[in-house]
Amino acid sequence: MAEHRAMRRAALLEAARALLVEGGARALTFAALAERTGLARSSVYEYFSSRAALVTELCANDFPLWAAEVSAAMDAVDTPREKIAAYVRQQLALATDQRHQAVVAISVSELDDAARAEIRATHGELAELVVDVLRELGHSEPSVVAGLLRGLVDAAVSVATGGRGAHSPERIAELAVAIALDGVAGGGEPRGLRDAEDRQQPGGTPA
Known part of the structure; x- marks a missing residue:
């Protein structure tokens, strides 16, 4: 029964x-x-x-599964660079999936505060995985960089789902990965910014 x-x-x-x-x-x-x-x-x-109870259970089932898929993709590769790439690709793959989009859309209006808190906790666990990888890459402020990386993913999702461009979601994912790796894999400030600051300091490298 x-x-x-x-x-x-x-x-x-x-x-x-x-x-x-x-x-x-x-x-x-x-x-x-x-x-x-x-x-x-x-x-x-x-x-x-009620419908709200149905949506709450739907989210309680699906959001942890999606987070587990991202975590598994990161676990399946070895180096920090590969893990960052896997994080970006898998997040984009999920975010451009129609079922994911539909559940996320209804969760905005139907969930109560307690259910939203549970989802935030799930996202927080996923964010910690990224923070650990960024720490391996040598970042002194990995939480800040993780937030910036999340912003890159959100922007890529917006482009991929906005229907404004000719690129496929897969191509947008590859471009986002390239930007993420070029921007975060160095373990410090962007080279251009460091060079500019050096030129402003006495004894710095001349332009």
């Missing part, structure tokens, strides 16, 4: 993902879930008391 209920619950969550991809938040109704899964509408309420 417990296994049967678990299977039905999983089927409802999968149907919810499909409905979100097909029609957005407006498409996610208990009537649509009942039709999609072959259950009576009243039976859906036996598993989820």
Whole structure:
């Protein structure tokens, strides 16, 4: 009996993902879930008391899995440079996936503060992985650089999903990786900035 209920619950969550991809938040109704899964509408309420409860469980299931995928991609390679590249690529692969986009979009409006806090905690664990790698690269402020790297990923996602360019998400990912590695793998300030400061100091290298 417990296994049967678990299977039905999983089927409802999968149907919810499909409905979100097909029609957005407006498409996610208990009537649509009942039709999609072959259950009576009243039976859906036996598993989820409200749409908010359904979305909360959907996020509680999916967000940790996505974070685990990024972590696994980083664990699958050896060097710090490879780990940074894996982080950027996997984040972009997830962010441009339609199901990921749909769940993230509805989570903005449907989750309560406690559920959002759990998601932030999951993201925090992932950020710590990046901080550790940046520390290996010699950064004295790895948390700050991790935030900048996250900003690069967010910008790349915006470009990849905005429909404004001719490049594929894969090409944008490669460009983002190149920028990330050129910008963070040196373990210090950008060379151009260091050179400019040297020229301003007495005895610095002449221009």
